[in-house]
Amino acid sequence: MNDSQKWLVLFVVAGLGWLLYLLAPILMPFAVAAILAYLGDPLVDRLETWRYKKFRLNRTMAVTLVFFGIIIGATAILLVIIPTIEYQIGVFIDKLPSYLQWLNKSVIPTLQKYFGKGIRPVKTGQLIELVRGYWQDGSAVSENLIKSVSHSSAIVLGWMMNTVLIPVITFYLLRDWDGLVIKVHNLFPRRMANTVGKLAAEADTVLGAFLRGQFYVMLALGLIYSIGLRLISLDLALPIGMMAGLISFIPYMGAIVGIGMACVAAILQFQDAMHLVPVLIVFAIGHSLESMLLTPWLVGNKIGLHPVAVIFAVLAGGQLFGFLGVLLALPVASVIMVLLRHIHERYTFSIFYSNGSHL
Numbered sequence: 001m002n003d004s005q006k007w008l009v010l011f012v013v014a015g016l017g018w019l020l021y022l023l024a025p026i027l028m029p030f031a032v033a034a035i036l037a038y039l040g041d042p043l044v045d046r047l048e049t050w051r052y053k054k055f056r057l058n059r060t061m062a063v064t065l066v067f068f069g070i071i072i073g074a075t076a077i078l079l080v081i082i083p084t085i086e087y088q089i090g091v092f093i094d095k096l097p098s099y100l101q102w103l104n105k106s107v108i109p110t111l112q113k114y115f116g117k118g119i120r121p122v123k124t125g126q127l128i129e130l131v132r133g134y135w136q137d138g139s140a141v142s143e144n145l146i147k148s149v150s151h152s153s154a155i156v157l158g159w160m161m162n163t164v165l166i167p168v169i170t171f172y173l174l175r176d177w178d179g180l181v182i183k184v185h186n187l188f189p190r191r192m193a194n195t196v197g198k199l200a201a202e203a204d205t206v207l208g209a210f211l212r213g214q215f216y217v218m219l220a221l222g223l224i225y226s227i228g229l230r231l232i233s234l235d236l237a238l239p240i241g242m243m244a245g246l247i248s249f250i251p252y253m254g255a256i257v258g259i260g261m262a263c264v265a266a267i268l269q270f271q272d273a274m275h276l277v278p279v280l281i282v283f284a285i286g287h288s289l290e291s292m293l294l295t296p297w298l299v300g301n302k303i304g305l306h307p308v309a310v311i312f313a314v315l316a317g318g319q320l321f322g323f324l325g326v327l328l329a330l331p332v333a334s335v336i337m338v339l340l341r342h343i344h345e346r347y348t349f350s351i352f353y354s355n356g357s358h359l
Contacts, residue, residue, distance in 0.1 A: 024321045029161070031324055033169035035331075039212060040066045040170075041177045063174040071167070085239045092235045092265070099268040106271070199342055206334040213298040214249050214330075220294055221245035221286055225258055228282035232275070236265045244283075248290070249330065250314055251307035259283050309333065 020027070040063075047062035057065070104121040111119045173180070188196045222245025229237035244258025262279045269275075313333040317325030 021321065024324050028324050028327075029165040030169060031327055033166050033173055035211060035327070036070070036166070036170045037173035037177055038207070039215070040070065040174055042208075042212075044174055044177075059178075060175055063171060067167075067171055067174065081238070081242070085242075088236055088238055092269075095235070095269070099271075102271050103268070195342075199338060202341075203335045203338045206338055207331055210330055210334055213295075216298045217290065217294045218245050218248055220298075221248050221254065221290055224286045224289060225282065228285065229262060229279070232266075232278040232282065234262065234265060234279070235269055236261075240265065244286075249310075251310055253311075255283050255287050 044059070044062045044066050047057050047065060048059060050057060108119060108121050185196065185200070222242040224241075225244045226238045226241030229241050234240070240258060240261045243261070244254045246254075247257060248254030259279065262283070263276050266275045266279050267273070310330065310333070313329040314326055317327075317329030317332070319325070321328070
């Protein structure tokens with residue numbers, strides 16, 4: 001590749017990056033659909049190879065089964081989880097006045113004794129009214145969501161388009177996934193085909209480990225934390241446990257946020273510092289299972305991203321492209337890592353590297 005070709009490639013990459021930045025607001029349904037299609041493609045491939053006597057599934061039939069399986073499973077989970085979360089938060093809010101009264105009578109005076117009068121009692125009435133204003137009878141989340149969405153026709157239209165577009169795009173991507181991969185591969189010059197195929201296979205391994213493996217780890221941790229906190233009778237067990245599990249793709253962040261929220265909830269509910277010990281035990285068990293069992297089994301050591309690199313990728317993606325950037329940050333970082341490994345390998349075998357001491 002001569003210098004003009006290299007500059008051309010650099011210009012094309014920069015142009016595509018700028019175009020992606022401009023189109024970020026409308027790319028969300030396509031990104032979500034692509035991730036769902038990537039997650040479902042292995043199962044579709046397996047169903048295609050399944051045979052019963054002379055009957056076998058074609059690609060469209062296999063995609064249809066997987067597609068409806070995902071929809072039915074997600075709907076069933078949401079029908080169980082969302083009402084339970086609303087109920088637990090509603091119970092917590094009903095008990096909030098007594099929690100705040102104990103806080104003002106027992107905790108605030110002790111803090112004032114050691115840290116001065118700068119610490120003031122919590123304004124119970126205002127705080128309760130504020131919370132209940134957003135959550136009335138355990139149904140304010142859905143009500144406020146509908147009210148806020150109804151104020152803007154653009155938001156309504158965007159929400160409806162995403163609701164319709166994501167399943168449609170996912171279906172077509174799943175059906176044509178293998179063909180699209182072959183067409184993309186055929187676009188590259190034949191002299192680069194072997195290298196591109198090798199890099200694509202390695203990137204697929206890394207992406208598969210992250211998207212599929214980390215997804216299962218997040219769900220498993222959410223379940224472990226929720227069950228553990230429920231066993232110690234914490235009222236907000238499910239929302240805290242699921243939140244801690246779902247943000248666990250950022251190293252240590254899930255455990256830190258979960259411990260902080262669970263400790264505050266336990267102090268308010270039980271009004272005894274000794275109940276922090278079971279909370280810490282639950283998260284210690286969850287973190288141990290993640291590091292010793294879940295991550296090695298479901299993810300393995302195929303990603304290889306340093307925790308600092310993971311945090312930087314998520315923050316950088318969010319800063320540049322908003323939620324779309326957060327969604328795609330780690331998959332893109334994983335592919336970049338594969339390319340950097342290839343560049344490093346080429347560099348260490350180059351004449352420049354081996355004879356560098358003679359320059």
